[in-house]
Amino acid sequence: MTDLRLPALAAASWCGALLGLTGGAGARAVAVTAAVLLAPFAARRFGWRAVLAWTLLALTLAGTAAWRDAALERSALARLAATRQAVQVELQVSSDPRPVPGGYRPRILFRATVRSIAGADGAWTSVRVPVLVITEPGHGPELGARLRATARLRPSADHDAAATLTLLSAPVEVAPPSSGWRLAAAVRASIRDTAAGPVAGRALLPALVAGDESALSEETRADFRVSGLTHLLAVSGTNLTLVVGFLVLLGRWLGVRGRGQYLVAVLGIAGFVLLARTEPSVVRAAAMGAAALIGLAHNGTQRGVRALGLAVIALLLWDPWLATTVGFALSVLATAAILLLAPGWASALGGWLPRPVAEALAVPLAAQLACTPLVAAISGQVSLVAVLANLLAAPLVAPATILGLLGGVLGLAFEPLGVAVCWPGGWCAAGIVAVAEHGAALPMPAVAWASGAGAVALLTGVCVVLAALAPALLPRRALCCALAALLLAVIVVPIPRWGWPPAGWLLVVCDVGQGDALVLHAGDGVAVVVDAGPDPRAVDRCLDDLAITEVPLLVLTHAHADHVDGLAGVRRGRRVGEVWVSPVGAQDAVVGGRVAVVGESRRIGAVRLQVLGPVLATTEPNDASVVLLAEVGGVRMLLTGDIEPPAQQALGRLLGPLQVDLLKIPHHGSRAQELDFLLGLRPSLAVISVGAGNDYGHPAPELLTALGEAGVRVARTDRGGDIAVRRRSGVLEVVR
Numbered sequence: 001m002t003d004l005r006l007p008a009l010a011a012a013s014w015c016g017a018l019l020g021l022t023g024g025a026g027a028r029a030v031a032v033t034a035a036v037l038l039a040p041f042a043a044r045r046f047g048w049r050a051v052l053a054w055t056l057l058a059l060t061l062a063g064t065a066a067w068r069d070a071a072l073e074r075s076a077l078a079r080l081a082a083t084r085q086a087v088q089v090e091l092q093v094s095s096d097p098r099p100v101p102g103g104y105r106p107r108i109l110f111r112a113t114v115r116s117i118a119g120a121d122g123a124w125t126s127v128r129v130p131v132l133v134i135t136e137p138g139h140g141p142e143l144g145a146r147l148r149a150t151a152r153l154r155p156s157a158d159h160d161a162a163a164t165l166t167l168l169s170a171p172v173e174v175a176p177p178s179s180g181w182r183l184a185a186a187v188r189a190s191i192r193d194t195a196a197g198p199v200a201g202r203a204l205l206p207a208l209v210a211g212d213e214s215a216l217s218e219e220t221r222a223d224f225r226v227s228g229l230t231h232l233l234a235v236s237g238t239n240l241t242l243v244v245g246f247l248v249l250l251g252r253w254l255g256v257r258g259r260g261q262y263l264v265a266v267l268g269i270a271g272f273v274l275l276a277r278t279e280p281s282v283v284r285a286a287a288m289g290a291a292a293l294i295g296l297a298h299n300g301t302q303r304g305v306r307a308l309g310l311a312v313i314a315l316l317l318w319d320p321w322l323a324t325t326v327g328f329a330l331s332v333l334a335t336a337a338i339l340l341l342a343p344g345w346a347s348a349l350g351g352w353l354p355r356p357v358a359e360a361l362a363v364p365l366a367a368q369l370a371c372t373p374l375v376a377a378i379s380g381q382v383s384l385v386a387v388l389a390n391l392l393a394a395p396l397v398a399p400a401t402i403l404g405l406l407g408g409v410l411g412l413a414f415e416p417l418g419v420a421v422c423w424p425g426g427w428c429a430a431g432i433v434a435v436a437e438h439g440a441a442l443p444m445p446a447v448a449w450a451s452g453a454g455a456v457a458l459l460t461g462v463c464v465v466l467a468a469l470a471p472a473l474l475p476r477r478a479l480c481c482a483l484a485a486l487l488l489a490v491i492v493v494p495i496p497r498w499g500w501p502p503a504g505w506l507l508v509v510c511d512v513g514q515g516d517a518l519v520l521h522a523g524d525g526v527a528v529v530v531d532a533g534p535d536p537r538a539v540d541r542c543l544d545d546l547a548i549t550e551v552p553l554l555v556l557t558h559a560h561a562d563h564v565d566g567l568a569g570v571r572r573g574r575r576v577g578e579v580w581v582s583p584v585g586a587q588d589a590v591v592g593g594r595v596a597v598v599g600e601s602r603r604i605g606a607v608r609l610q611v612l613g614p615v616l617a618t619t620e621p622n623d624a625s626v627v628l629l630a631e632v633g634g635v636r637m638l639l640t641g642d643i644e645p646p647a648q649q650a651l652g653r654l655l656g657p658l659q660v661d662l663l664k665i666p667h668h669g670s671r672a673q674e675l676d677f678l679l680g681l682r683p684s685l686a687v688i689s690v691g692a693g694n695d696y697g698h699p700a701p702e703l704l705t706a707l708g709e710a711g712v713r714v715a716r717t718d719r720g721g722d723i724a725v726r727r728r729s730g731v732l733e734v735v736r
Helices: 005-022 024-045 046-072 077-083 179-196 199-210 218-227 236-251 259-276 280-296 299-317 318-326 326-340 340-351 355-379 388-413 415-441 451-473 477-493 535-544 567-571 645-655 675-680 701-709
Strands: 087-092 108-118 124-135 146-156 162-167 171-175 379-381 446-448 506-511 518-523 525-529 551-556 575-581 600-605 609-614 627-632 633-641 663-664 685-689 714-717 723-728 731-735
Touching: 005 046, 005 299, 046 299, 046 318, 046 575, 077 108, 077 124, 077 146, 077 199, 087 124, 108 518, 179 388, 179 415, 218 415, 218 535, 218 567, 236 280, 236 388, 259 280, 259 600, 259 701, 280 299, 280 326, 299 318, 299 326, 299 609, 326 340, 340 355, 340 451, 340 627, 355 379, 355 388, 355 451, 388 415, 506 633, 506 714, 518 609, 518 627, 525 535, 535 567, 551 567, 551 600, 609 633, 609 645, 645 675, 675 701, 685 723, 701 714
Parallel strands: 124 162, 525 551, 551 575, 633 663, 663 685, 685 714
Antiparallel strands: 087 108, 087 146, 108 124, 146 162, 146 171, 379 446, 506 518, 506 723, 518 525, 600 609, 609 627, 627 633, 723 731
16 A cells, blocks of 8 residues: 555645645634544544644644745835835846736846845845846846846735846846856757757757747647647656656666666756756756656655655745645646556556556546646636647657757757757657647637636546546446547537527627637638737637638737737638737737738728727827727728727717717726717627626626616627627627
8 A cells, every 4th residue: 555644744734835825814723623623534544643743744834934925025125115116236047038928018027036235325235035027128137147237126916026126227247157057058059059940840849858938939839738738848847757767777878877876867857957947847847757757666656655745845845835836736736646546547558458558548647637627727628638649749758858958968069960869859849749739720629617616626526536436447448448439529520509600790709708809701711800819729719610711811909918819829720911910019029910000991801991090109008909990791890909098089089970880899898988989989789808707897887887878789708608790680680
């Protein structure tokens, strides 16, 4: 029987850290009550000494986490941040600079540790607190460098940062990165250089080896998310297991035996962390990978489970805030499932499958089942294709990772040799990309699932029951084949949506959550698309349902993520022509886009368009939205983007007594509206693209009341899903 004392100790530590960081008095009272009630049952199984150890460690973690959290909030830098003043700081960079998504001005963000701060008298005071730093493009420093700069402080929303610093000028480097950081940066650069080439999958190699996603397109990232392969794009325990396992085998081939192999493994783990960066997610992945490596040894399950428990405790003592992160929970769940469930499932499948195939199937099946409830809670869906995609990709991951690493190291000495080694690795990576693309393109790669507590609890119960029944079900060949065939049919065979799209549709407002994506019917399979929503999957699904294969014109009204992040979904499998963007920020966010010119007109099939805005000279993205007057089938529509009252007032003055049949309510029905302008358009129908259960209170009740009192019918995506509009007998009709 597997010894679960260390995992139980780790679970107690986790609960203690969570209570210390997030629990109020009520939560702590519930936790104490539950502990008192469960203690006798636990003592009967493990003994009172074990229960006492769990309690002491949980209290230690709770106290440590609460003390560190309070110390960060009460630090001198946090107090200064509340005043939002400008100060001089000396800091050390602790993460790679990365672009900040969304917004209208490009920004670079990185993490750092402030080492000293200058007071009003110019005297420097030593401190040591973590911060988030925002700077302009071109000012992104090297990891490990020590900088001095003038920055404006403001409070941080992140729990593990004392403040957010916006650099007011280019930072001055006080000390360069250490030799270790410079060597790691050189290897990462060499991996990128040797991987560059004509093979499409080579952009994936740096991500597989060191978590470097900079060369990947948004389309590829979206495909990996849909196919359940996102873990391959980030540093994970799998990466470390492959790299360190390869180094141990190489050492054995070179004659290293006994304790020398442990030394090779330790050096490999240290080198991996240095290469992939010492961020919490990387250290977490290294710990989980080490536990998995131990699990591959003799008596692996027993030793691996103990190693997992120790890894969780050590990580929480090092960084209690990991207890609150989704990535930490997913790593622990996946590793635990691989250690505890996969060996038995592989044995059960081994009765009728070859052993390598049984093991290759059991590992992703166990990991996916364990992580499904948490993934559903954060993504609102349950993947149907993830196990199959991971099974197909698994044989390609190891050669791609190892060859990518070897190519990068050899490329430091002789680049052509590194390129030659990377070449076959690039083809393996191309195969992984193909798996992701085809998985994402299937008719039903995932099903929607509510993220509420009740729905997640139900899904958790289903997963627990399946895990309990698996040892009895997996040995039955006929039943497994039948279930696999049924799942494959659900994934591959499109489920018809009877009566959709409705005949004569003119406009469809896609249900993309809290965002915008509108489709104007220009002809059979042809449409003008206005905005792409926040999720490539949602807009791609909507366009697929409408059988749209060609988009001659795509208009992105402004550069906010809820309007542009779904761009990859519009482009997936379709011919996209011109892209019009706002003059504020969007041309930087969209390659190949051109600024829409106020006053220009365009006719595309049955669609006529005229650009009416932006009408204000502003740097505010919402008020700089592209505003369109569209006519389809004789129906006039005003598509307003997210313009706020200042732009609405200016547009009203410019347009005069304009009347439209249909109005797209700006900004998802927020409270900030110029009602005189909106109601003065005298629309018979208003459509609102808004996400169900959003945190913004959209659409505002007072807006809905005003529209109703004016006799304007309202159709909303949060209640009707995709909304189609057509004209029947001279009246606009809404079909859901």
